[in-house]
Amino acid sequence: MKHTAPRGRMLKRLAAVSAFALIAGLLTAPGSSAAQTPVGGNTIPGIDEIVSSPNLKQIAHLDKSGPLTGTNTDWAFQGRYAYGGNYNGFYVYDVKNPKAPTVAAQVLCPGSQNDISVSGNLLFLGTDSQRTNDTCDNAASTAEVPGDRWEGIKVFDISNPLTPKYLKSVKTDCGSHTQTLVPGKRGEKAVYLYVSSYNLAGVDLPNCALPHDKISIVKVPLRNPAAAAVVATPVVFPDGGFPGSDSGSETTGCHDITVYAEKDLAAGACMGDGVLFDISNRAKPRIINTVRDEVNFAFWHSATFNNSGTKVVFTDELGGGGAATCNAAIGPNRGADAIYDIVGKGNKRKLAFRSYYKIPRYNADTEVCVAHNGSLIPVPGRDIMVQAWYLGGVSVWDFTDSRRPKEIAYWERGPLSLDTLTGGGSWSAYWYNGHIYSNDITKGVDVLELKDPRTNIAKFFRTDTFNAQTQDNYLRW
Known part of the structure; x- marks a missing residue:
């Protein structure tokens, strides 16, 4: 800052x-x-x-406007730009004048929820629905072999916010319902993503087997973001967490951190x-x-x-x-x-x-x-x-x-x-x-x-x- x-x-x-x-x-x-x-x-x-x-x-x-007619979701901000998640991708808004914001760019990249974070020249997008592939030219998939279905994190280069460029994907267990940017420790040339996801079905799902009592941690080297990878999947609830009740949800992961x-x-x-x-x-x-x-x-x-x-x-x-x-x-x-x-x-x-x-x-x-x-x-x-x-x-x-x-x-x-x-x-x-x-x-x-x-x-x-x-x-x- x-x-x-x-x-x-x-x-x-x-x-x-x-x-x-x-x-x-x-x-x-x-x-x-x-x-x-x-x-x-x-x-x-x-x-x-x-x-x-x-x-x-x-x-x-x-x-x-345009192709992003899906559900609007989360925000991230940098400089004069606001990045707005949408189930069909994300918007880039110019908010230099808050009384007259404009759409600066739209990126069509389907995959709920498209939870969004930014850091420097990088934008991270979370996908929590099984897709046919890890590109932005994909469709929802329930027919592919489970191991071939993709969900997780997409990394974009936003050095020019008007033309975001897709760099890299990282597949994570159970996808990425939300993702949280975590700055590295002082002097570390990396950021981390804490990826939260969960299984509400009560049964094993493709790419999301129970018990899913963990989060995924993605490390992104800032000098080489294409090398981003899952470096840990710590089990948060070794005892299984809350077992659920008539009024409360069973814990099978985290929603947000x-x-x-x-x-x-x-x-x-x-x-x-x-x-x-x-x-x-x-x-x-x-x-x-x-x-x-x-x-x-x-x-x-x-x-x-x-x-x-x-x-x-x-x-x-x-x-x-x-x-x-x-x-x-x-x-x-x-x-x-x-x-x-x-x-x-x-x-x-x-x-x-x-x-x-x-x-x-x-x-x-x-x-x-x-x-x-x-x-x-x-x-x-x-x-x-x-x-x-x-x-x-x-x-x-x-x-x-x-x-x-x-x-x-x-x-x-x-x-x-x-x-x-x-x-x-x-x-x-x-x-x-x-x-x-x-x-x-x-x-x-x-x-x-x-x-x-x-x-x-x-x-x-x-x-x-x-x-x-x-x-x-x-x-x-």
């Missing part, structure tokens, strides 16, 4: 804004009479009607288990602590550290991203986020549950709504994040007090249908260099602007590269 302004000048600006933010925070702190109250109560918006709190507004939208490389930590959302790892040795992650929630969590989906690395927010994908879970019948504690403090030191660190957070608005029973991907907003001294909730929209919430999280802003569209259960909405909503970018599953890209005295200082922080599951200390940006 590098600064985009001289450090001395940046620090003076931050000091001035910090003083303003402190005063404003005292006037509008969560829980005070001036705190933002969600607009609309439990009133369901009309079909496609946009509603929001006064402090969060849409400033741009781009529809899907977030790393905080500076602190040698990772947090794994692993179906029926939440995991805290020591990643001092990048190729040999070591479990420090695991937790379960057999009452309210159905499927541990993703994780976010706070900036000091003392908390983890885990999300629960109740309903697997295909159910209406933001309604009175489900309630506030299921299909929610769970906030854990990291207590203790060294090998004795543990994840200690503190509270749940769920958007404080009911959706229609026809709206697929679920806790999904989000990121921190860089506000020194506070823990604030933005998060996607499918058709529940985009929520900005404060968990500085782990026991009393509170929403401070929201934006959403109304249902896609009032008659039929329908999926859609925001898959990933991330803060990048002063704005929120939401990748809408069915409609395209939304750019949102947050204007709130509690978060205004965040606009002064800039980074050159952003992968949400590869967390940095934003105070060093």
